[in-house]
Amino acid sequence: MTETTLVLGPGALGRLLVAYLGQPYLEQQNRIELVGRKASSCPISLVTPEGETLSCLVPRIIANQAPWKPALVHLTTKAYAAEQALAELATHIDPATPLVLWQNGFQVQEPLTRRWQGPVLCATTTEGAYTQGEDIVVHAGLGHTFIGHLGGAYPDLADSVAKMLGRAGLSAESCTDIRQRLWHKLVVNAAINPLVARYRIRNGQLRDRPFRPMVTGIIDELSLIMEAESIAPPKQGWAAMVWKVIEGTANNRASMLQDVLAGRPTEADAILGPLREAARRHDIVAPRLDALWDNSP
Numbered sequence: 001m002t003e004t005t006l007v008l009g010p011g012a013l014g015r016l017l018v019a020y021l022g023q024p025y026l027e028q029q030n031r032i033e034l035v036g037r038k039a040s041s042c043p044i045s046l047v048t049p050e051g052e053t054l055s056c057l058v059p060r061i062i063a064n065q066a067p068w069k070p071a072l073v074h075l076t077t078k079a080y081a082a083e084q085a086l087a088e089l090a091t092h093i094d095p096a097t098p099l100v101l102w103q104n105g106f107q108v109q110e111p112l113t114r115r116w117q118g119p120v121l122c123a124t125t126t127e128g129a130y131t132q133g134e135d136i137v138v139h140a141g142l143g144h145t146f147i148g149h150l151g152g153a154y155p156d157l158a159d160s161v162a163k164m165l166g167r168a169g170l171s172a173e174s175c176t177d178i179r180q181r182l183w184h185k186l187v188v189n190a191a192i193n194p195l196v197a198r199y200r201i202r203n204g205q206l207r208d209r210p211f212r213p214m215v216t217g218i219i220d221e222l223s224l225i226m227e228a229e230s231i232a233p234p235k236q237g238w239a240a241m242v243w244k245v246i247e248g249t250a251n252n253r254a255s256m257l258q259d260v261l262a263g264r265p266t267e268a269d270a271i272l273g274p275l276r277e278a279a280r281r282h283d284i285v286a287p288r289l290d291a292l293w294d295n296s297p
């Protein structure tokens with residue numbers, strides 16, 4: 001029997017997932033529906049990294065049109081909208097439905113893993129996508145996705161979700177250390193995003209004065225917090241990890257800066273909140289993180 005996978009949150013990442021997962025050759029095994037605040041009969045247009053435009057006709061529904069027993073829900077809202085969006089869908093689907101959380105930061109992952117009745121997996125991805133208008137998604141950069149449960153449970157489910165993404169053309173693998181991967185990404189995001197958003201600069205400008213010592217000071221505080229949280233550092237160390245990302249994305253405007261420039265809310269809470277909370281728990285003084293928080297967009 002064909003099962004239905006729901007993608008909740010029809011923004012950049014949500015459209016990217018349905019555009020790949022909803023290709024006709026995959027539809028026999030799995031039907032995809034995109035859940036948003038508005039239903040629509042317009043197809044999603046995917047602009048591939050090669051510049052080709054593909055049209056993808058997936059049902060675009062609202063929460064109360066969802067099937068009661070979807071095989072899985074990919075939650076692809078911003079972190080600050082995740083709980084509300086899921087609460088709206090939750091009354092219309094089986095509470096045991098497996099979830100995959102795609103949010104940046106570490107704000108929603110633990111509470112939803114604790115509270116949701118079904119299995120909850122977390123994903124962290126380096127895919128890059130942005131929207132144009134109501135129906136277009138531009139796949140700006142190919143990336144890789146890791147999927148796993150915070151406690152390492154449900155390895156078969158994580159494997160089958162990763163394989164499904166892989167069959168659809170999105171590089172993905174399951175892992176048993178997603179908690180560590182999420183914290184590592186959080187360190188990178190906390191060292192880069194609030195600064196570039198506050199000073200409205202491209203990532204590469206962090207290499208220069210007066211920003212370089214700011215980044216170094218923030219990494220020092222983050223290293224202490226990670227040690228207290230027993231999160232193992234990357235092989236190359238925290239500083240090298242952060243500077244490598246800055247180097248590799250020197251020309252980019254980080255998503256938080258793009259949100260600020262577009263007058264949208266940012267994910268500063270989901271990034272700085274869990275780190276400041278961890279600092280408080282371990283009695284670590286983190287004045288630089290506090291300052292980022294006080295001035296966060």
Ligand SMILES: NC(=O)c1ccc[n+]([C@@H]2O[C@H](COP(=O)([O-])OP(=O)(O)OC[C@H]3O[C@@H](n4cnc5c(N)ncnc54)[C@H](OP(=O)(O)O)[C@@H]3O)[C@@H](O)[C@H]2O)c1
Pocket residue numbers: 008009010011012013014035036037076077078079081084085086088102103104125126127128129130131255267
């Ligand atoms: N885009 C990327 O390349 C990328 C890469 C890595 C990670 N991420 C992470 O993925 C998450 C999603 O990012 P994004 O770029 O896809 O954000 P986005 O473009 O802003 O999309 C979020 C979508 O969620 C929808 N939404 C919000 N509340 C909803 C509700 N109650 N019911 C239904 N839909 C709702 C929004 O609809 P409205 O417009 O109606 O509010 C919007 O379409 C973020 O945590 C981001 O950090 C994104």
